Amino acid sequence: MHGMQGMRTALRHRGAWWTLLAMGLLPLTWLVWQTFTDQLGPNPAEALIRSTGDWTLRGLCLTLAITPLRVQLGWPELARFRRLLGLLTFGYASLHLMCYAWFDMGLDWADIVRDIPKRPFVLVGSVALVLLTLMAATSWNGAIRRMGARRWQTLHRSVYVVALLAILHFWWMRAGKNDFNEVWVYGLILAVLLGWRIWRRSKQH
Amino acid sequence: MLIRSSDAGFVHPVAREITPRNVFESRRAMLQHMALGAAGLGLAGWAARDARAQMKGPGVLPPLPARPSAVAGAQVLDRPTDYKDASTYNNFYEFGTDKSDPARRAHSLKTQPWTVEIEGLVKKPGRYGLEDLMKWSAMEERIYRLRCVEGWSMVIPWIGYSLAELVRRVEPQPGAKFVEFVTLADRATMPGLRSSVLDWPYVEGLRMDEAMHPLTLLAFGMYGEVLPHQNGAPVRLVVPWKYGFKSAKSLVKIRFVDKQPVSSWEKAAPREYGFYSNVNPNVDHPRWSQATERRIGEDGLLAKRRKTLMFNGYEPQVGQLYAGMDLKKYF
Numbered sequence: 001m002h003g004m005q006g007m008r009t010a011l012r013h014r015g016a017w018w019t020l021l022a023m024g025l026l027p028l029t030w031l032v033w034q035t036f037t038d039q040l041g042p043n044p045a046e047a048l049i050r051s052t053g054d055w056t057l058r059g060l061c062l063t064l065a066i067t068p069l070r071v072q073l074g075w076p077e078l079a080r081f082r083r084l085l086g087l088l089t090f091g092y093a094s095l096h097l098m099c100y101a102w103f104d105m106g107l108d109w110a111d112i113v114r115d116i117p118k119r120p121f122v123l124v125g126s127v128a129l130v131l132l133t134l135m136a137a138t139s140w141n142g143a144i145r146r147m148g149a150r151r152w153q154t155l156h157r158s159v160y161v162v163a164l165l166a167i168l169h170f171w172w173m174r175a176g177k178n179d180f181n182e183v184w185v186y187g188l189i190l191a192v193l194l195g196w197r198i199w200r201r202s203k204q205h
Numbered sequence: 206m207l208i209r210s211s212d213a214g215f216v217h218p219v220a221r222e223i224t225p226r227n228v229f230e231s232r233r234a235m236l237q238h239m240a241l242g243a244a245g246l247g248l249a250g251w252a253a254r255d256a257r258a259q260m261k262g263p264g265v266l267p268p269l270p271a272r273p274s275a276v277a278g279a280q281v282l283d284r285p286t287d288y289k290d291a292s293t294y295n296n297f298y299e300f301g302t303d304k305s306d307p308a309r310r311a312h313s314l315k316t317q318p319w320t321v322e323i324e325g326l327v328k329k330p331g332r333y334g335l336e337d338l339m340k341w342s343a344m345e346e347r348i349y350r351l352r353c354v355e356g357w358s359m360v361i362p363w364i365g366y367s368l369a370e371l372v373r374r375v376e377p378q379p380g381a382k383f384v385e386f387v388t389l390a391d392r393a394t395m396p397g398l399r400s401s402v403l404d405w406p407y408v409e410g411l412r413m414d415e416a417m418h419p420l421t422l423l424a425f426g427m428y429g430e431v432l433p434h435q436n437g438a439p440v441r442l443v444v445p446w447k448y449g450f451k452s453a454k455s456l457v458k459i460r461f462v463d464k465q466p467v468s469s470w471e472k473a474a475p476r477e478y479g480f481y482s483n484v485n486p487n488v489d490h491p492r493w494s495q496a497t498e499r500r501i502g503e504d505g506l507l508a509k510r511r512k513t514l515m516f517n518g519y520e521p522q523v524g525q526l527y528a529g530m531d532l533k534k535y536f
Contacts, residue, residue, distance in 0.1 A: 042304075
């Protein structure tokens with residue numbers, strides 16, 4: 001178990017947080033690079049909207065994996081990465097909405113307001129982003145004190161709702177072309193991560 | 206000290222010498238028109254040269270000579286999409302659901318030998334070789350808009366002839382009311398068939414009058430060359446006023462039937478895809494608005510999407526086919 005110990009020492013290192021932040025910004029850097037070097041293919045708007053959405057889903061899976069990994073492995077040092085991963089997920093979700101509003105809708109708010117009820121999956125995604133925004137806005141240490149731990153925790157448990165909404169959003173979008181392969185992959189990962197929590201709760205009672 | 210008053214230092218002309226406003230404005234407009242006209246002539250030539258350059262493929266595939274089509278509506282003036290975009294951004298689910306999959310994987314498709322089976326309610330059924338089919342009428346070049354149901358569009362110089370030429374030659378029986386198109390489904394060469402996205406083979410259909418419309422094209426080439434595999438080689442349908450999926454690729458059967466065929470997308474999602482699937486900005490798809498579209502390669506990242514035209518802009522030519530029909534019901 002020497003490797004495991006080395007891994008844990010590395011996770012406890014001050015630089016680990018910054019390393020994770022740098023890694024989390026790599027997809028964004030790559031997308032910006034591709035945009036300015038015209039490497040996004042024939043439909044750059046679609047490519048940007050899709051990849052920011054994909055990275056939001058990946059971020060969500062990683063964020064929700066922290067607690068199960070921490071408990072199952074008995075690695076408390078993982079806890080301090082959860083907030084960073086959550087904020088990165090929120091960042092990619094915001095970029096996802098921005099890409100849609102800007103590149104797809106030309107920042108025409110009247111058009112966007114008309115578009116949302118027409119396409120319920122856009123509405124579902126928007127609700128998920130509102131919840132993510134509330135969590136991001138209350139992610140600093142002082143917020144827990146000000147809100148009270150109980151209320152804060154209730155609010156931050158809405159990340160489970162976000163996971164369900166995100167999958168619904170993705171499924172609904174892909175339903176248009178009957179193409180569910182990737183929806184299944186993300187759905188399965190999120191189901192395991194949420195299922196673990198239900199299993200753990202039932203064991204505690 | 207120089208003091209200027211309103212009547213000093215400037216001799217006012219008498220009223221009758223002042224050129225009336227509308228006259229001098231029209232002079233300016235005329236000068237502007239002249240200037241623009243001169244620049245425009247130069248630009249038009251440059252643009253036309255550019256357009257002609259875009260009409261040619263890279264020269265890797267065999268050329269397919271054709272004369273410009275004289276069919277009404279067959280020569281839109283929009284700038285043709287770059288060959289690279291038209292041949293790397295494709296929906297051809299037999300090779301995968303990602304739009305870059307067909308260009309990467311369709312090399313496995315075998316287009317020689319190729320036959321198309323004509324069957325059903327026709328007087329001259331049979332299995333016809335591609336070489337014969339290509340001789341059934343003179344090859345024409347037609348520049349069509351292509352509007353995908355996903356909200357993007359291209360402009361493609363196709364080569365082929367009106368499907369009506371083929372229909373007349375095989376002589377449909379009076380009972381034939383629809384034409385069904387069946388495309389290749391070969392597990393050995395088409396990796397996408399392993400996925401259950403659609404019920405293979407891919408099937409499409411047209412009403413007889415739609416099939417007989419001169420704009421309905423049986424295409425063998427594009428950009429001056431034979432069709433690249435990923436664009437539906439060696440022979441495909443192009444119906445420019447309908448969403449792109451109606452234009453079935455790599456045809457192996459053309460069947461004349463008395464009942465309305467059920468197309469593959471209709472079968473997969475009947476509430477989202479109808480038999481007609483005419484381009485219609487007023488009838489939205491449940492997943493995306495159909496009011497606007499993004500022209501591939503032309504509308505940049507920051508450009509607003511352009512308005513989608515009724516029947517993809519072919520209303521003058523095809524509108525009468527649907528006179529009196531409720532297009533919201535028959536979407």
